Amino acid sequence: MSDPLTEALIRVCHRFGGPEFARAGGGNASVKRDGVLRIKPSGTALATLRAEDLVPLKIDVLLEALRSSEPVEGDPVIWAAQRARLGPADGRRPSVEILFHALLPEALVLHLHPLAANALTCNQEAHQLAARLFGDEAVVVDYIDPGVPLARLIDQARRDHSARTGQPAPGITLLRNHGVIVAADSEAELIRLVEHLTDAVTAAIAAVPAPPAPPADPARSAAVTGILAPLLRGWLSPQGALAQVTSDGSELVRSETRVGWPMVSQGPLIPDQIVYAGALPCLVELPDDLSRAADLTRAALDAYQERHHRLPTLVVVPGLVAYAAGADWATARNSLEIFTDALRVSRDADRLGQTRTMAPEEVEFIEQWEAEAYRKGLTGRHQSGRLAGQVAVVTGAAQGFGLGLATAAVAAGAHVVLADLNLERASAEAARLSAQYGPGRAQAVLLDVSDEASQAAAWAQILSWYGGVDLFVSNAGVARAGAVTELTLADFDLVTAINYRGYFLGVRAVAPIMAAQHRARPDRLFDIVEINSKSGLAGSKRNFAYAGSKFGGIGLTQSFALELVESGIKVNAICPGNFLDGPLWSDPERGLFVQYLQAGKVPGATSLAEVRAYYEAKAPMGRGCLPEDVAEALFYIVAQQYETGQAIPVTGGQIMMS
Numbered sequence: 001m002s003d004p005l006t007e008a009l010i011r012v013c014h015r016f017g018g019p020e021f022a023r024a025g026g027g028n029a030s031v032k033r034d035g036v037l038r039i040k041p042s043g044t045a046l047a048t049l050r051a052e053d054l055v056p057l058k059i060d061v062l063l064e065a066l067r068s069s070e071p072v073e074g075d076p077v078i079w080a081a082q083r084a085r086l087g088p089a090d091g092r093r094p095s096v097e098i099l100f101h102a103l104l105p106e107a108l109v110l111h112l113h114p115l116a117a118n119a120l121t122c123n124q125e126a127h128q129l130a131a132r133l134f135g136d137e138a139v140v141v142d143y144i145d146p147g148v149p150l151a152r153l154i155d156q157a158r159r160d161h162s163a164r165t166g167q168p169a170p171g172i173t174l175l176r177n178h179g180v181i182v183a184a185d186s187e188a189e190l191i192r193l194v195e196h197l198t199d200a201v202t203a204a205i206a207a208v209p210a211p212p213a214p215p216a217d218p219a220r221s222a223a224v225t226g227i228l229a230p231l232l233r234g235w236l237s238p239q240g241a242l243a244q245v246t247s248d249g250s251e252l253v254r255s256e257t258r259v260g261w262p263m264v265s266q267g268p269l270i271p272d273q274i275v276y277a278g279a280l281p282c283l284v285e286l287p288d289d290l291s292r293a294a295d296l297t298r299a300a301l302d303a304y305q306e307r308h309h310r311l312p313t314l315v316v317v318p319g320l321v322a323y324a325a326g327a328d329w330a331t332a333r334n335s336l337e338i339f340t341d342a343l344r345v346s347r348d349a350d351r352l353g354q355t356r357t358m359a360p361e362e363v364e365f366i367e368q369w370e371a372e373a374y375r376k377g378l379t380g381r382h383q384s385g386r387l388a389g390q391v392a393v394v395t396g397a398a399q400g401f402g403l404g405l406a407t408a409a410v411a412a413g414a415h416v417v418l419a420d421l422n423l424e425r426a427s428a429e430a431a432r433l434s435a436q437y438g439p440g441r442a443q444a445v446l447l448d449v450s451d452e453a454s455q456a457a458a459w460a461q462i463l464s465w466y467g468g469v470d471l472f473v474s475n476a477g478v479a480r481a482g483a484v485t486e487l488t489l490a491d492f493d494l495v496t497a498i499n500y501r502g503y504f505l506g507v508r509a510v511a512p513i514m515a516a517q518h519r520a521r522p523d524r525l526f527d528i529v530e531i532n533s534k535s536g537l538a539g540s541k542r543n544f545a546y547a548g549s550k551f552g553g554i555g556l557t558q559s560f561a562l563e564l565v566e567s568g569i570k571v572n573a574i575c576p577g578n579f580l581d582g583p584l585w586s587d588p589e590r591g592l593f594v595q596y597l598q599a600g601k602v603p604g605a606t607s608l609a610e611v612r613a614y615y616e617a618k619a620p621m622g623r624g625c626l627p628e629d630v631a632e633a634l635f636y637i638v639a640q641q642y643e644t645g646q647a648i649p650v651t652g653g654q655i656m657m658s
Contacts, residue, residue, distance in 0.1 A: 002051035008187035017047030028111035062102035099151035106183035125353035234520025241389025245467025267357035281314035329440030385413030396476030404627020419447035449502030499549035518568030561645030577651035580624030619652035
């Protein structure tokens with residue numbers, strides 16, 4: 001059981017563990033007791049830190065390493081951590097800044113990167129601003145390489161402060177181009193210091209008006225993203241699965257990414273930015289005419305790679321939009337948010353004085369420091385499974401087959417968009433899947449598949465989240481049963497609009513995205529799969545509108561397959577049997593059990609149970625089709641590299657191909 005001081009530290013970490021104070025695994029925290037320092041491990045977020053996560057280290061060994069002049073083999077911080085470690089090594093590495101945590105006398109130490117306070121620490125006038133806002137309440141430490149040099153400089157700055165003032169060093173230490181350290185012996189004092197620090201700098205920033213942002217141009221932003229995002233997915237991942245590419249075209253990005261601004265042309269502000277987002281983004285300047293946008297972007301990427309010997313994490317169209325790439329959405333989003341955090345810090349630093357970016361030699365040290373490379377390696381989640389790393393979009397995914405397929409795709413390693421008219425229900429299901437499988441693994445978007453404008457809006461949103469799509473599952477469908485002499489024209493048109501026109505509109509929207517991805521990565525093929533029906537393979541009495549739309553869907557599938565194969569797109573259909581437990585059949589008001597009973601489709605049936613039994617008996621395997629049955633066919637289609645234009649029955653033997 002943890003002691004009261006440790007419990008206090010955990011509460012403070014949770015209080016200040018949000019993005020205003022630290023991102024991802026950034027920031028640090030420690031507690032001292034009985035000669036032992038317990039410190040947060042690398043890669044663990046402050047917001048979710050637990051007492052049992054803390055790594056115990058002997059303080060006297062750390063202080064000896066700090067003050068020793070003897071050379072050591074390898075990184076001195078790692079060497080010190082290994083010697084000071086209590087208990088067996090268990091794969092957790094203590095945070096890279098263990099040494100200054102050990103030298104501070106206070107029991108509780110919090111190291112943060114507050115966005116407000118960093119407008120002071122990342123400022124050419126940091127010393128003057130600190131003196132004006134805090135007097136002797138804070139120590140300012142100039143930038144130096146982290147690890148042993150930083151710890152020694154903090155120690156010296158505290159000694160100098162005490163010699164000058166005759167008082168003990170204060171609990172606030174401002175690290176230029178890094179962050180802040182706040183130290184105290186009680187929870188209440190630690191909280192007071194953090195809030196005093198951030199409130200004072202926030203008030204100073206607010207006293208200076210921000211410059212106006214360039215006007216938004218949604219149409220141009222959408223056009224640029226439509227062209228660039230799918231290409232960037234391929235170009236920024238030359239091997240394996242395509243990258244996730246997420247974007248931000250906010251007012252902050254438009255204001256602070258104009259050519260010549262410090263953050264996009266001079267250098268980064270803090271080490272975390274280098275670790276997670278790269279020292280500098282790749283800038284792509286585009287003319288009003290976007291006809292050469294792809295060529296200009298490719299040239300900019302080539303020039304960046306030649307200069308920096310690596311591909312960028314961030315690509316910025318100045319004054320318009322920023323893109324970040326990662327192996328998964330969470331990694332890409334974290335990179336983008338760290339970059340936009342830095343944009344905000346730079347904006348506010350210029351309101352207080354002038355932004356100070358890191359010097360080239362400072363950047364080079366961080367890029368080569370093994371401790372930071374290790375920390376970066378802890379971010380993101382490794383996806384495994386048959387759809388690992390892919391982006392899948394499933395229409396009609398709030399329930400039924402669509403929800404089952406979306407769930408199976410996430411479990412198989414994909415990032416999935418649940419597209420549905422019922423946005424509330426789709427959002428709830430997406431939140432459930434993301435909670436289970438990881439941030440951003442599922443998103444929900446409003447989509448009326450039969451409406452052209454709704455399709456355009458949905459795909460623009462999908463591109464902003466993920467940059468493209470590997471697998472499009474056209475699943476949304478509706479059935480209206482009745483005799484040919486009785487079915488209303490409205491019902492017939494509804495079935496046709498959703499099942500037939502909706503499939504066409506979805507393919508028309510997604511095909512250019514997949515084609516662009518294939519141009520960027522000709523080694524990769526992409527998939528369009530229509531969830532058709534056994535009624536697309538054989539006529540259906542008193543259900544002609546549905547069967548006709550599904551027969552038409554197979555005609556579209558074969559035709560699309562012939563046309564799109566040259567763009568690296570396979571197009572196939574799956575024809576499931578009856579999902580008797582799904583809403584299409586079992587809805588108590590409009591389900592097919594109700595419709596078929598009312599239409600007299602099952603001879604002699606007088607109850608819903610009799611209708612169900614009749615249809616169960618039609619399948620030789622004696623049951624209805626389930627989402628997992630269809631998911632297996634879907635996985636086969638994606639894995640199969642030599643098949644297109646097929647309609648695969650999954651009917652329990654009810655329909656047998658001849």
